[in-house]
Amino acid sequence: MPTLASSRANRVRILAVLCIGVFLLGASDDSSRLDRLGHRMMCVCSCGQILMECNHVGCTYSDTMRHELASAIDGGKSDDAILAEFIEKYGTTVLAAPTHSGFDRVAWLMPYLLFIVGVGGFVAVVQLWRKRQATAPGVAATGLSSDELSRLREQARKETEL
Numbered sequence: 746m747p748t749l750a751s752s753r754a755n756r757v758r759i760l761a762v763l764c765i766g767v768f769l770l771g772a773s774d775d776s777s778r779l780d781r782l783g784h785r786m787m788c789v790c791s792c793g794q795i796l797m798e799c800n801h802v803g804c805t806y807s808d809t810m811r812h813e814l815a816s817a818i819d820g821g822k823s824d825d826a827i828l829a830e831f832i833e834k835y836g837t838t839v840l841a842a843p844t845h846s847g848f849d850r851v852a853w854l855m856p857y858l859l860f861i862v863g864v865g866g867f868v869a870v871v872q873l874w875r876k877r878q879a880t881a882p883g884v885a886a887t888g889l890s891s892d893e894l895s896r897l898r899e900q901a902r903k904e905t906e907l
Contacts, residue, residue: 775818782824783814785842789835796841810835 783797788810792801796814799807810831817827831839843849889897 778824779811779815779818782818782827783811785828786810786814786831786839787841789839 780797784795786796788794788796788799788801788804788807790799790801790804790806792799792804794801796807796810801807813831814827817830822830828840843852845853
């Protein structure tokens with residue numbers, strides 16, 4: 746049967762493990778937040794890469810931007826406040842993806858709209874071609890008998906021989 750002292754020792758051990766786990770998770774939370782926010786932003790050196798992945802030789806912006814991002818996170822600012830600060834400083838081109846509000850919704854909807862219009866246009870063109878093929882003049886529409894047609898073919902063959 747466990748004694749009172751051993752149950753207290755177990756509780757202290759569990760509490761210590763829990764505190765260490767919370768401390769480690771709290772420390773990695775900032776690094777994961779840095780990584781998450783850094784992947785929502787573009788480097789402004791015109792390399793066209795995500796901020797956290799910029800490997801442009803001689804890039805003067807990426808290190809500065811990463812340090813600004815880390816200091817903003819350490820300062821306790823919210824994600825939205827940090828993004829707003831970067832947009833104010835570098836412009837909307839710092840965002841890796843457009844926002845989901847206002848005119849930026851057009852950027853999200855246009856690919857789907859263009860796909861639908863493209864498929865509709867393709868179907869319309871195919872139907873137009875089928876109608877032309879069905880109404881194209883054939884042998885019966887010319888009004889020539891098979892004897893006259895054979896005679897004209899023979900004449901064309903003779904005229905085209907070298």
